[in-house]
Amino acid sequence: MTEMLPPALILIAAAILIGPFKGHFRTLVLLAAPLLTLWTIWQVPDGVVTTMPFLNYTIEPVEGSALRRLFATVFAVMALVGGLYAFRVAKWYELAAGYAYAAGAIGVCFAGDLITLFLFWELMALFSTVVVWCGGTAAARAAGMRYAIMHLFGGIILKVGIEGVGVHTGSFDIQPMLATSFDTWMILIGILINAAAPPVSAWLSDAYPEASPTGSVFLSAFTTKTAVLALILLFPGEGILVWIGIFMIIYGIIFALLENDIRRILAFSVVNQVGFMVCAVGIGTEMALNGAAAHAFAHIIYKGLLFMCAGAVIYRTGFSKCTDLGGLFRTMPLTAICGIIGALSISGFPLTSGFTTKTMISQAVADEGMITVYLLLAAASAGVFLHAGIKFPWFVFFQKDSGLRPKDAPWNMAVAMIIFSALCLFIGIFPETFYQLLPYENNYVPYKAGKVLFYVQLLLFSGLAFFLLLPLMKRTLTISLDTDWLWRVMFRKIGETTFNTVAYVGSRLETKAQATAGNLAALAKRHLSSSNSPESLGVFSRTWTIGTTALWVVVLLTVYALVYFT
Amino acid sequence: MTDPKQQDAWLVRPSSIRILWRFFWMILTLTVLAQLVIKIKGSFGFDSWIGFGAVFGFISCLLMVLFAKALGMFLKRDQEYYLKDLKDD
Numbered sequence: 001m002t003e004m005l006p007p008a009l010i011l012i013a014a015a016i017l018i019g020p021f022k023g024h025f026r027t028l029v030l031l032a033a034p035l036l037t038l039w040t041i042w043q044v045p046d047g048v049v050t051t052m053p054f055l056n057y058t059i060e061p062v063e064g065s066a067l068r069r070l071f072a073t074v075f076a077v078m079a080l081v082g083g084l085y086a087f088r089v090a091k092w093y094e095l096a097a098g099y100a101y102a103a104g105a106i107g108v109c110f111a112g113d114l115i116t117l118f119l120f121w122e123l124m125a126l127f128s129t130v131v132v133w134c135g136g137t138a139a140a141r142a143a144g145m146r147y148a149i150m151h152l153f154g155g156i157i158l159k160v161g162i163e164g165v166g167v168h169t170g171s172f173d174i175q176p177m178l179a180t181s182f183d184t185w186m187i188l189i190g191i192l193i194n195a196a197a198p199p200v201s202a203w204l205s206d207a208y209p210e211a212s213p214t215g216s217v218f219l220s221a222f223t224t225k226t227a228v229l230a231l232i233l234l235f236p237g238e239g240i241l242v243w244i245g246i247f248m249i250i251y252g253i254i255f256a257l258l259e260n261d262i263r264r265i266l267a268f269s270v271v272n273q274v275g276f277m278v279c280a281v282g283i284g285t286e287m288a289l290n291g292a293a294a295h296a297f298a299h300i301i302y303k304g305l306l307f308m309c310a311g312a313v314i315y316r317t318g319f320s321k322c323t324d325l326g327g328l329f330r331t332m333p334l335t336a337i338c339g340i341i342g343a344l345s346i347s348g349f350p351l352t353s354g355f356t357t358k359t360m361i362s363q364a365v366a367d368e369g370m371i372t373v374y375l376l377l378a379a380a381s382a383g384v385f386l387h388a389g390i391k392f393p394w395f396v397f398f399q400k401d402s403g404l405r406p407k408d409a410p411w412n413m414a415v416a417m418i419i420f421s422a423l424c425l426f427i428g429i430f431p432e433t434f435y436q437l438l439p440y441e442n443n444y445v446p447y448k449a450g451k452v453l454f455y456v457q458l459l460l461f462s463g464l465a466f467f468l469l470l471p472l473m474k475r476t477l478t479i480s481l482d483t484d485w486l487w488r489v490m491f492r493k494i495g496e497t498t499f500n501t502v503a504y505v506g507s508r509l510e511t512k513a514q515a516t517a518g519n520l521a522a523l524a525k526r527h528l529s530s531s532n533s534p535e536s537l538g539v540f541s542r543t544w545t546i547g548t549t550a551l552w553v554v555v556l557l558t559v560y561a562l563v564y565f566t
Numbered sequence: 567m568t569d570p571k572q573q574d575a576w577l578v579r580p581s582s583i584r585i586l587w588r589f590f591w592m593i594l595t596l597t598v599l600a601q602l603v604i605k606i607k608g609s610f611g612f613d614s615w616i617g618f619g620a621v622f623g624f625i626s627c628l629l630m631v632l633f634a635k636a637l638g639m640f641l642k643r644d645q646e647y648y649l650k651d652l653k654d655d
Contacts (some may be wrong), residue, residue, distance in 0.1 A: 124646075127586060139649065229625060257634040258642065366609035374609065379626035386627050401578070450606040450614075457619030459598045465627035472631055478642040563598055 008107035034080035060112025068437035158190025195227035202484035213311030237284025245279025291360035304501035316406035327401035328358035347389030353427035363442035
């Protein structure tokens with residue numbers, strides 16, 4: 001078999017070329033590179049394709065499988081449509097960073113060993129931080145710094161785990177494992193940090209909304225979903241993931257309900273949706289893993305679409321808060337329609353991609369007879385409609401009339417949104433075509449009359465709840481504290497207090513030391529000073545007789561001898 | 567634009583909102599009544615009861631909103647909360 005280079009290299013090359021190329025050439029690079037990547041992805045056969053020496057190890061930079069191609073495909077599609085969405089607005093360095101970030105994600109998809117995985121993992125951390133910084137504000141710089149620290153910290157934990165596994169098993173191969181030892185726990189925690197799992201979910205809602213309107217489209221796609229892929233490859237059936245997933249699902253809903261910033265609402269709902277996937281990986285059956293992979297694919301598209309709509313609104317109005325927005329359907333009808341399609345998809349409405357993928361996870365749970373998890377997932381499906389499905393389009397496009405009359409999205413943004421809307425509907429209406437891409441054989445049938453009716457009831461009555469409870473959901477000019485309060489405020493306060501205490505004690509000691517030094521100097525002066533008048537000579541400066549000196553020597557030697565022999 | 571109320575979009579006129587609500591209630595009733603014809607084959611028995619999805623969806627949303635509201639009393643802060651630190655730097 002001929003060896004091939006990692007498909008990620010194409011996007012890395014594109015990222016390098018974006019800077020020096022200008023005008024139409026840059027556009028060409030932006031659009032051709034992801035297309036070429038897509039083509040290459042589908043040339044990768046199953047199994048290990050490429051091996052090469054790296055330090056003292058043999059690494060496998062390219063390994064193919066249906067699952068890996070599926071994730072790589074959606075990442076490449078995201079780069080393509082994201083590039084189309086961004087290219088007329090974004091700075092060249094944001095585009096370059098976005099493409100390098102996408103390259104990292106695609107590199108992880110085909111990583112055959114943990115070393116390659118780690119290298120591309122860090123590439124993602126590096127360039128996603130740059131994308132956050134491209135937000136350009138002081139808040140974006142600060143959020144980017146916190147983001148970088150969190151991801152480098154996660155990277156270190158992952159690296160500790162990888163090295164442990166390598167040392168203890170002698171193999172860096174990517175293969176299913178369970179969190180049973182320190183090493184595997186470290187790997188699991190390292191991956192879960194990227195998946196925005198508790199207790200560090202806050203990094204996501206902290207950083208993504210601070211990026212530029214185009215940057216957050218890129219950010220929404222890659223990091224958390226590569227983490228889901230890594231979980232499918234490394235920890236299928238790891239029971240604890242079920243409950244971590246459930247926690248993420250509920251956390252995302254509750255915090256999104258409290259939120260006022262539209263992109264932060266979407267960021268919380270990323271955590272919520274990734275929770276569904278993490279939960280499915282924890283179930284670990286073939287249908288559950290198919291569901292996790294399918295849902296990740298569908299999620300990248302509709303969440304990208306929602307961030308695009310939010311981005312278009314922010315780009316046109318300059319506002320990002322529900323309290324400032326409203327009534328935009330009048331002048332931004334296309335954005336509103338695309339936003340509604342994205343919102344229905346994330347809610348899993350029949351005929352949209354969310355329905356044909358999320359219900360697969362619910363079915364896998366039901367097949368395992370896990371009644372509590374099943375009911376929690378059903379409640380969460382209702383909650384998704386509540387917090388994202390209606391809340392996002394309602395507060396942005398309807399609600400009150402904010403008086404804003406912005407123009408609809410620019411043509412390139414509009415085309416990108418239309419492509420993603422069409423994909424949402426395509427996966428929803430013709431699921432069988434999409435199911436052929438899934439890693440395991442699939443015999444799940446989403447469209448059964450009873451199932452459709454159940455979900456329509458569930459969702460429409462959630463809608464009823466939304467409109468009846470609207471007075472309770474009046475938006476306020478607030479943020480909600482999250483666990484990041486610990487490191488943004490508490491650790492900082494502890495640090496400052498410690499610093500101040502040390503500084504205070506230090507200054508006191510210094511004063512004391514100066515006083516002591518002064519006293520010693522006076523003492524020395526008193527006893528050592530040699531002046532001309534014999535009466536004022538210091539005690540050590542006077543002349544003593546030989547006899548007295550000899551006596552002192554005898555006394556000292558005696559004391560020494562006593563101490564030495566006892 | 568002499569009388570903005572008259573010229574405003576159909577969707578936001580009070581009269582059409584009343585129509586939309588009536589339409590919505592009708593659809594809601596229909597989705598429950600449809601269970602007389604279409605059987606929901608539940609996985610656990612109780613999920614095939616008539617109106618289970620409707621009641622379950624509504625009550626879960628109610629609980630989530632109330633829970634969020636209660637949690638908000640402890641967690642909500644002014645939107646400038648973290649920005650103050652930023653200005654100090």
